[in-house]
Amino acid sequence: MSNQQLKGHLEALILATLEIRPAYGYSILESLRTSSAGVFDLPEGTIYPALHRLEDAGLVKSTHEMVDGRQRRVYHLVAAGYGSLEKSRKSWQEFSAAVTNILAVNPA
Amino acid sequence: MSNQQLKGHLEALILATLEIRPAYGYSILESLRTSSAGVFDLPEGTIYPALHRLEDAGLVKSTHEMVDGRQRRVYHLVAAGYGSLEKSRKSWQEFSAAVTNILAVNPA
DNA sequence: TGCTCATACCTAGTAATACTAGGTATGACA
DNA sequence: TGTCATACCTAGTATTACTAGGTATGAGCA
Numbered sequence: 535m536s537n538q539q540l541k542g543h544l545e546a547l548i549l550a551t552l553e554i555r556p557a558y559g560y561s562i563l564e565s566l567r568t569s570s571a572g573v574f575d576l577p578e579g580t581i582y583p584a585l586h587r588l589e590d591a592g593l594v595k596s597t598h599e600m601v602d603g604r605q606r607r608v609y610h611l612v613a614a615g616y617g618s619l620e621k622s623r624k625s626w627q628e629f630s631a632a633v634t635n636i637l638a639v640n641p642a
Numbered sequence: 643m644s645n646q647q648l649k650g651h652l653e654a655l656i657l658a659t660l661e662i663r664p665a666y667g668y669s670i671l672e673s674l675r676t677s678s679a680g681v682f683d684l685p686e687g688t689i690y691p692a693l694h695r696l697e698d699a700g701l702v703k704s705t706h707e708m709v710d711g712r713q714r715r716v717y718h719l720v721a722a723g724y725g726s727l728e729k730s731r732k733s734w735q736e737f738s739a740a741v742t743n744i745l746a747v748n749p750a
Numbered sequence: 751t752g753c754t755c756a757t758a759c760c761t762a763g764t765a766a767t768a769c770t771a772g773g774t775a776t777g778a779c780a
Numbered sequence: 781t782g783t784c785a786t787a788c789c790t791a792g793t794a795t796t797a798c799t800a801g802g803t804a805t806g807a808g809c810a
Contacts, residue, residue, distance in 0.1 A: 537650060537765085537797080538649045538766060539733070541647075541797065542649055544796085544797075546741075547745070550745050551744070558758080558759090559759070560757065560758050561758095569744050570740040571740070574740060576797085577798065577799075578758080578759075579761085579799065579800080580797055580798060582759065582760060586760095604758085605805095606758080606759095607758090607759075623745050625647070626745055628681055630742065632678040633654075633734060635677065636658050636677050636678060637654060637730070637731050639731075646768080646796070648767090649767060649768065649795090649796085649797095652768075666788090667787075668786065669787095684768085684769090685770075686787080686788075686789085687768080687769055687771080687790085688768055688769060690788065691767080691768085691789090692768085694789095695767085711777090713776090713787095
C-alpha cells in the first residue's frame, strides 16, 4: 500500500474494529491485518497515537483490564463513536464511489 | 468531504482526468467537480502544486498553448504517467476493497 | 539462571500533501 | 470604467501516518 492512501480513513477502520468487540492496541493491528488480507500491515507507531486522538475526541474510552492474565489497555466505543462510525461509512461510500467512477477506464 | 480523505488519491484522479484529454489546471478542477457530482470541489491551491509535483516526477508534461484565443498551460500524460495510472488503479481496487470490507456492518 | 523472542505500550520527531490565504493578470460585459 | 469569472501561482499551515527509538513482561530454552 502506498504512503498516503490511508490518511483520513484509519480512524474509521479502528472504530469499525472496535464495534465488533472492545480491543487493545496491539490486537487492533492484528485484526486489521487479518481482515484486510494483509493490505493494512501497520506499524505500532501508527495505532497508539490514533487511539489517543480518538479518546481525546471522545469517540472511544479505555479501561485497564486483565486479558489472559495480563494488563491490557482495552478500548471500546462510546455513543459518539458509534455516531462517528456511521458518518464515516456514509462518507466512505460517497468518496469511494466518486474515485471509482473517475478511475474507471475511459471510453477510448 | 472530510479533510484528509483525498490524501494519496488526488494524483491518480488528475492522471485519470488527463487520460481522457489534455487539460489545463483550472479545467481539471471543473472536470473533477462535474465527474464526481460535486464530491471533489477543490480549491485552486490544491491543483497547481499537485500538477507541479506530477511534472517533476515525469508523469505529465506541460505546454503553453492557445485555447479559445487565450494562453493556457496544458498538461498531458507521458508514458510514465500512463504506467503510474495503471498502478494507481490496481492499488485503489485493493485499498478500497479492504476498506469497504472492514467498514461493512458487522454481523450483530 | 541467563538469554532470546514475541507481545505490548509509548513518544519525539519527520515526511508528505491538501489546504489557506494571499497575490497577479486577462477578457467579457454592463 | 468597474466588476466579475477565469486562470495561474506560492509561502506557509495543519493534519496525520510513519520512523526510530525507548521500556516492560512472560514464555521457552539452553
